[in-house]
Amino acid sequence: MDLDAQKQAFYELVSPSRPNDWEVEEVMELLAGIPADYRRALLAHVPTIWPISHSLCFSFLGEGVKGASRCPPELLSEWVRQILSRYEESGLRAARDFMGDIDTNFLQPLHGNAGVAVDAIRGAMVPYLRGVSGLALDLAADGQGRLWTDTRTIFVPGRQRLFAERVDNLLFLRFTVILQWGYIAGGSFRRQPDGRDFAALAARYGTGAGEGAIDAYLSCFPDPARAGQLLLLFELPRVFDLIRRELPGLVRAVQPLCQRLLAEDQGRCGRRGDQVHDLLRSILLPPDPPPPVGDHRLQGDGESGALSRFPDFYDRLADGRAGADHVLTLLVGEPDFIAARKRIEQTRAEDREQFISRLAGVLEQTRAQGPAGEKGPGGAGRADSIVLTAQGGDRHGEQEEAPGLSLLAEIELPPDLAAVRQRIEADLGEVPASYIQAAAGMAGQGRNLASGPETDGQIVPPAASFVYDEWDYRRAGYRKDWCVLVEKELPAVMTDFVPLTLHKYRGLKTRVRRQFEMLRTAHRFVKRRRYGDDIDFDAMVDALGDRQAGFAPSDRLFIRLVRDHRDIAALFLVDMSNSTEGWVGRMIKEALVLLCEVMEVSGDRYGIYGFSGMRRSRCELFHVKHLHEVYGEEVRQRIGAIGPREYTRMGPPIRHLTRMLQGTDARLRLLITLSDGKPEDYDGYVDVYAIEDTRKALVEARGAGIHSFCITVDQTAQDYLAHMYGRGNYIFVNKIENLPRRMTEFYRLLTS
Amino acid sequence: MNTTNQQRIEEHRILSEPFYLAQGNEVELALAAAREQLPLLLKGPTGCGKTRFMRYIAWRLGRPLITVSCHDDLSTSDLIGRYLVKGMEAMWLDGPLTLAVRHGAICYLDEIVEARKDTTVVIHPLADDRRELPVEKLGMIYAAPPEFMLAVSYNPGYQSVLKDLKPSTRQRFVSLSFTYPQPALESRIVMTEGQIEETLAARLVRLAGMTRSLKESGLAEGASTRLLIQAAQLLRQGLDIRSACRAGIIDSLTDDPELLEAMEEMVQSIF
Structure with a gap:
């Protein structure tokens, strides 16, 4: 095939876009040098990659040509899958890096001899980490292969291949992750040096008298990065003790690995008597000969407390660079105390804000319920306060404390607020009185403001639109007529998206369809019917008994097999914000296609709407399928037309669909939101404000007898989800590929 | 018949002290509720000790404990009682709830959300200050003696919308929240x-x-x-x-x- 014909074929593949001639030419020349079969195999993936990123597609072809001799054509699909998921996760550069070394990054892992890839074990490692720590910690691969943590996420090298065996690599990786957790839990990143600590440094190194957190302290050392690492070494005995207490099995298993590393290190450097080396050995390995008593020269920090010994420690070890530092870096990593401090401050601020606004809400509620809650001893009102005392454990003796704290003790804290309170207490020791005062003040203020309707800035709505209030948590009141929602039609587009999707999920579809058929035909025996398939023996005995006793016996003597009439109306609200661009949006659409197919089987009424928009004056709701509309070609085309648009203002569409559902007569009314993260819009509809408004809209829906549930597609479960959606009212899907399966499964569980 | 009932009720008596360690003040609360003749709602995750707690309370109060495990086929007759035919005679047989009311026992409806909502409505008159159980078929209203106690349990962690307690049922109880112990x-x-x-x-x-x-x-x-x-x-x-x-x-x-x-x-x- 000559170059021109090939170019032409390429243009057809990527039609309707028209890439630069020279770019195509360059790639085609490369492609000309490889066997025709392989070339065809490579080009077959162009339609998959092209719509996602053009540059990625060119890079793919270029690297594919280079890898032609090594990567068999049947593995290309898997390679492409990994490239795309790398691209989705970390962008073009990461995807290019990944493609650049096909041996190390793809072929070797595939054959199981390239250590442990973090991405591959993340699924099991994150639950492990969270379970062990009890914190919402996350795990991520670090782009530069460093090991460090910002106290929320632990970053590890993308691939661990210190040892020949996979199981050893996994074990060591787990240990280093747990060690990072140990530093977080042990408070290494939260240390507060005092004036004396800074003064000691000033005297020693001639730095100015400073103040601040631990990162400021470390910056006074001649080599701050080294000081940070040595501080972790200084604290290692304490942290290691904690881990040994908590996870003796892990420590037992990892000790031989540490021994191997240290031995190799010694062999390599041939430096006996290296201080860091000896120190690590004495801390990590079980004491071989018992340690010399009274030797204080080289000990880390045995117990939490003063930093006063640290400068000495630093001076002794700072210059012994090369040696065992390799092992030290492998173990404790390269800490970033500045990032950790920033993250801690950020978390603290978030917690503070969340706590205050939630507590204000609770106070407001309590105040509003006021006298109604007091039904004398043992009435329903009493039961509430009992819940508090039973849940919160020992609350005796708090009455004598500050008024704010006793206030906390008297009010029933909802679980999410109690969790925030716990976090704050873990961080600061106790909830500062200022938080509670702020909340009390806010609750009072909100009451006043909420009583009068908000009239400033009212918007004149255009025709055929709906106006909704919006909840402002800051004043605990509604902004009247604040948002305008416009119902729009999605333009139907001709696309083969639906048939392709159905083909892709044909196996799953058949399976799920069967499950949904079971739902529909969920038959059960109903007793005490006037007519039926069999005699209801219990009813018969009752009737005989009644007759003997002189009562008119019942004529409901039969048992009948009935098919349950489900009588469910479900509306699906789909996030069409621009953050769903790429695979997320694609998978959401695929999930919808699959869902429609099986919903048809279940016989439940359902509708689908997309939402997006920008600013409060233009919230848009896109009609995909009305509740009573037949699922046909038009609906399919509209699903195909769902695509990323603007922002995520969730309140108005939820209120709108709530109103729609209120108009139906179904026994069970469901509102299922499908979103990929936090609500967000242009004009201040962010963070707490957005979350509180969404939450309020969902509470309103619940008040209207509508069950609302949310499916969130995200990398990790965020703390705010439980608060926003209510406990048990959401699931989050962290693997987007699983969405179609999880979504149908979720719907089935929800309604059976 | 009374002797049969007497025998039946004796089977429910708890003779030796069940092992129970209090998590907080729940024992005092339950005993206080018993003295004030208030019904109890125990909520908490599965396997955290709700049923054991009821056994312990029954032992402390020295009352028989009649436990009914609720399921969605449970009918009101199953709770209150029914006529049976013996020979040519119709004979009334007390259900567990009636049995408990008549003998001043503790009736414990385990996992109450599993029962259909219309079934659980029969406990309403027992669970407020009337404390009486109308038995339609006998044409009688049994007033519960002071020793009688009603307790129900449920697990709020379920995700299905069909498994929740009606507010009218819920708001009759003194609630004890159980979590896993410290x-x-x-x-x-x-x-x-x-x-x-x-x-x-x-x-x-x-x-x-x-x-x-x-x-x-x-x-x-x-x-x-x-x-x-x-x-x-x-x-x-x-x-x-x-x-x-x-x-x-x-x-x-x-x-x-x-x-x-x-x-x-x-x-x-x-x-």
Whole structure:
């Protein structure tokens, strides 16, 4: 095939876009040098990659040509899958890096001899980490292969291949992750040096008298990065003790690995008597000969407390660079105390804000319920306060404390607020009185403001639109007529998206369809019917008994097999914000296609709407399928037309669909939101404000007898989800590929 | 007939003290509620000790405890009673609720949300200040004696919308919230019930604590105290720790391979 014909074929593949001639030419020349079969195999993936990123597609072809001799054509699909998921996760550069070394990054892992890839074990490692720590910690691969943590996420090298065996690599990786957790839990990143600590440094190194957190302290050392690492070494005995207490099995298993590393290190450097080396050995390995008593020269920090010994420690070890530092870096990593401090401050601020606004809400509620809650001893009102005392454990003796704290003790804290309170207490020791005062003040203020309707800035709505209030948590009141929602039609587009999707999920579809058929035909025996398939023996005995006793016996003597009439109306609200661009949006659409197919089987009424928009004056709701509309070609085309648009203002569409559902007569009314993260819009509809408004809209829906549930597609479960959606009212899907399966499964569980 | 009923009620008497360690002031609250003739609502995750607590309270009060495990085929006749035919004579047989009311016993409806909502409405007149049970078929209204106590339990963790308590039912009760006990307390419970040594019990509790942190990661519910005791019993029978934890705890919690792997690693790390 000559170059021109090939170019032409390429243009057809990527039609309707028209890439630069020279770019195509360059790639085609490369492609000309490889066997025709392989070339065809490579080009077959162009339609998959092209719509996602053009540059990625060119890079793919270029690297594919280079890898032609090594990567068999049947593995290309898997390679492409990994490239795309790398691209989705970390962008073009990461995807290019990944493609650049096909041996190390793809072929070797595939054959199981390239250590442990973090991405591959993340699924099991994150639950492990969270379970062990009890914190919402996350795990991520670090782009530069460093090991460090910002106290929320632990970053590890993308691939661990210190040892020949996979199981050893996994074990060591787990240990280093747990060690990072140990530093977080042990408070290494939260240390507060005092004036004396800074003064000691000033005297020693001639730095100015400073103040601040631990990162400021470390910056006074001649080599701050080294000081940070040595501080972790200084604290290692304490942290290691904690881990040994908590996870003796892990420590037992990892000790031989540490021994191997240290031995190799010694062999390599041939430096006996290296201080860091000896120190690590004495801390990590079980004491071989018992340690010399009274030797204080080289000990880390045995117990939490003063930093006063640290400068000495630093001076002794700072210059012994090369040696065992390799092992030290492998173990404790390269800490970033500045990032950790920033993250801690950020978390603290978030917690503070969340706590205050939630507590204000609770106070407001309590105040509003006021006298109604007091039904004398043992009435329903009493039961509430009992819940508090039973849940919160020992609350005796708090009455004598500050008024704010006793206030906390008297009010029933909802679980999410109690969790925030716990976090704050873990961080600061106790909830500062200022938080509670702020909340009390806010609750009072909100009451006043909420009583009068908000009239400033009212918007004149255009025709055929709906106006909704919006909840402002800051004043605990509604902004009247604040948002305008416009119902729009999605333009139907001709696309083969639906048939392709159905083909892709044909196996799953058949399976799920069967499950949904079971739902529909969920038959059960109903007793005490006037007519039926069999005699209801219990009813018969009752009737005989009644007759003997002189009562008119019942004529409901039969048992009948009935098919349950489900009588469910479900509306699906789909996030069409621009953050769903790429695979997320694609998978959401695929999930919808699959869902429609099986919903048809279940016989439940359902509708689908997309939402997006920008600013409060233009919230848009896109009609995909009305509740009573037949699922046909038009609906399919509209699903195909769902695509990323603007922002995520969730309140108005939820209120709108709530109103729609209120108009139906179904026994069970469901509102299922499908979103990929936090609500967000242009004009201040962010963070707490957005979350509180969404939450309020969902509470309103619940008040209207509508069950609302949310499916969130995200990398990790965020703390705010439980608060926003209510406990048990959401699931989050962290693997987007699983969405179609999880979504149908979720719907089935929800309604059976 | 009275003698039959007397025999029946005696079967429900709890003769020896059930092992129960209080988590907080729930025992005092329950006893206070009993003195004030208020019904109890126990809520909490599965296997955290609700049923054991009721047995303990029944023993403390010296009253028989009639437990009804609710299911969705439970009819009002099943609770109140029905006529039976014996020979050519119709004979009334008290249901558990009537039996409890007539003899001043404690009636405990376990997992009440499993019963259909229309069934549970029959307890309403018993659960407020009227404290009476109308029995339509007998044409009688039984007034509950002061010793009678009604208690119900449910697990608020279910995700199905069909499993929730009606507000009109819920707002008649003194509510006691149960959570899993504090670690030290839970260790003592596992140690005593499973008859294993203290350090082992503490580690089992630590494992349970870890699984309970997995709720956000997709585990429906963490390991209950009951599962821990179960694993301890397997241990007592000489099984090794990993098999006991795997069979007794982990495999009972989920089928998800990644979560299973994570929990397996936890076991290996702890023991």
